[in-house]
Amino acid sequence: MEAVEYFEVECPEAAGREYYRKIADVVLLDHNLLRVIRKLHIFIDPKVPIFVATGVTRKLPGIVRVRDFADVNVKDTNVTISIGDEAYLAPLLRILWDKFGKERVNQPDRFTIVLSVGEGEGDIADLPVYDPSESIYKDLIYVLQVIQPEGFKVRRQYYGGNRFYLVASEDTLPDDIEDLVRQKFALMGVEG
Amino acid sequence: MTHVPVTYKGGIYRHDEIIDLIEDLGGYIIQKHVIAQEIVLQALVPREDIELIRRIGKPLTGEVTPSPLVGTEIAVVTPSLEIHHLPHASCDVAEYIRRFGAKTNMVGLARGFGKRIAQLNDEERDVINEHDLAVYLLGDFETCIERKFPVLRRGIDVPIVLCGGPSTEALRRIIDPPVEGYVGGIGRFMHRTKESEEIGKLEEVVGEITRVLDQRREDLARDPLSISPARLMDIIAENVEEIHEVLSPTPITVQMQGLRVKLPYDTFAPVIRKLVIDEGTTIGDLATVSPSRMRDYILLRIKPFSETNIVL
Numbered sequence: 153m154e155a156v157e158y159f160e161v162e163c164p165e166a167a168g169r170e171y172y173r174k175i176a177d178v179v180l181l182d183h184n185l186l187r188v189i190r191k192l193h194i195f196i197d198p199k200v201p202i203f204v205a206t207g208v209t210r211k212l213p214g215i216v217r218v219r220d221f222a223d224v225n226v227k228d229t230n231v232t233i234s235i236g237d238e239a240y241l242a243p244l245l246r247i248l249w250d251k252f253g254k255e256r257v258n259q260p261d262r263f264t265i266v267l268s269v270g271e272g273e274g275d276i277a278d279l280p281v282y283d284p285s286e287s288i289y290k291d292l293i294y295v296l297q298v299i300q301p302e303g304f305k306v307r308r309q310y311y312g313g314n315r316f317y318l319v320a321s322e323d324t325l326p327d328d329i330e331d332l333v334r335q336k337f338a339l340m341g342v343e344g
Numbered sequence: 345m346t347h348v349p350v351t352y353k354g355g356i357y358r359h360d361e362i363i364d365l366i367e368d369l370g371g372y373i374i375q376k377h378v379i380a381q382e383i384v385l386q387a388l389v390p391r392e393d394i395e396l397i398r399r400i401g402k403p404l405t406g407e408v409t410p411s412p413l414v415g416t417e418i419a420v421v422t423p424s425l426e427i428h429h430l431p432h433a434s435c436d437v438a439e440y441i442r443r444f445g446a447k448t449n450m451v452g453l454a455r456g457f458g459k460r461i462a463q464l465n466d467e468e469r470d471v472i473n474e475h476d477l478a479v480y481l482l483g484d485f486e487t488c489i490e491r492k493f494p495v496l497r498r499g500i501d502v503p504i505v506l507c508g509g510p511s512t513e514a515l516r517r518i519i520d521p522p523v524e525g526y527v528g529g530i531g532r533f534m535h536r537t538k539e540s541e542e543i544g545k546l547e548e549v550v551g552e553i554t555r556v557l558d559q560r561r562e563d564l565a566r567d568p569l570s571i572s573p574a575r576l577m578d579i580i581a582e583n584v585e586e587i588h589e590v591l592s593p594t595p596i597t598v599q600m601q602g603l604r605v606k607l608p609y610d611t612f613a614p615v616i617r618k619l620v621i622d623e624g625t626t627i628g629d630l631a632t633v634s635p636s637r638m639r640d641y642i643l644l645r646i647k648p649f650s651e652t653n654i655v656l
Contacts, residue, residue, distance in 0.1 A: 201487075322458045
């Protein structure tokens with residue numbers, strides 16, 4: 153957990169606190185999310201019962217565009233895309249098929265795509281292909297669900313603007329839950 | 345002749361000689377595993393013949409080790425089979441107990457999670473009660489264990505060993521009425537047990553189970569069973585051909601007080617009841633043959649001497 157600037161588990165039971173510290177550490181490590189998180193505060197009160205996890209992410213990598221992983225050559229109405237990183241090939245093909253239709257998208261070999269484009273459609277290089285933050289936030293929320301005690305089926309979650317939180321309980325969440333979340337953010341020195 | 349549970353590990357070459365030897369000495373093979381070039385036998389053998397088996401097994405690179413849990417069937421009960429409890433906490437414990445010869449079954453409760461909402465249904469209760477002992481693996485919080493354990497133990501009449509995150513003393517303090525065994529410091533965790541400290545905890549669980557089962561064996565010895573479960577297993581294996589076509593690792597599972605026979609109840613219960621053991625005594629005389637709540641298996645419970653006035 154050295155990579156995380158702030159990491160606290162708050163719980164009235166000392167033994168439980170230590171176990172959950174370890175659980176959170178292991179789960180985040182397993183899912184490769186330690187480097188994404190800057191601050192994390194977990195609050196568990198088994199008496200209520202309630203689980204609150206609040207956190208702040210690091211600056212996430214930006215949107216991946218075509219020019220980030222491929223070379224684009226435009227020649228009249230033909231555009232040749234040479235793929236450098238195959239990881240983004242599948243989402244790119246899907247986008248091109250949607251945009252131009254399958255009959256205008258040719259893939260003569262694994263790393264080449266040839267497009268026939270119309271007038272004013274040649275600006276392929278700036279096409280956004282993949283937004284990493286979307287899946288990272290989804291992963292984060294999933295990981296918090298794994299960390300939380302099991303059986304807490306009533307949940308509220310939020311992410312966006314570098315912040316995320318997840319509140320869970322087995323009972324109906326109290327009305328003032330937003331205040332509690334704000335308090336926990338304040339503990340990390342983040343404005344609610 | 346008192347039988348002791350042991351595990352024999354050795355090469356596959358000439359292992360049938362060891363099997364014959366154990367059978368000739370009056371012992372019973374409970375389970376036989378063939379793993380590539382190696383064979384693992386779990387057996388009950390006469391105490392005074394262990395040295396003999398060791399001596400004969402030596403040139404075949406055989407090793408005889410005591411395994412206190414051979415001939416027992418243990419239920420490992422977890423509040424659920426979700427990612428919160430699997431694979432590490434429950435599988436590591438179940439697997440470790442297995443190394444000492446026990447047949448373990450994992451029981452994941454359908455609605456065992458949560459504090460207030462935890463439940464145990466009648467099928468789960470009956471299945472757990474068919475075992476010799478139940479190991480409960482609960483979570484990390486005292487408050488939750490205190491609140492939910494009374495629900496999870498309702499109607500369970502087999503000995504219970506309770507494992508949880510809080511210390512053993514804390515568990516002892518919060519559980520009322522007391523259960524037979526406690527192991528603290530082994531609650532919910534999300535990593536594999538690899539460090540020596542964690543393996544030590546698993547040892548502790550096995551130690552506690554052995555202690556509880558030894559106690560139970562002593563209780564049983566006061567009113568001995570009419571026939572030993574292992575001998576009954578041999579009789580069924582000899583006389584019911586179909587059992588050899590069952591693909592389970594243990595077609596007949598030996599328990600401390602009976603057997604689980606993995607054949608359909610409706611077809612085979614009458615056959616088994618009528619099997620003659622000795623001079624007109626049938627299995628039906630010495631044991632109750634009832635349907636198991638596990639699939640459509642048959643459960644045999646051997647009656648004690650006080651009920652039948654026969655010991656074979």
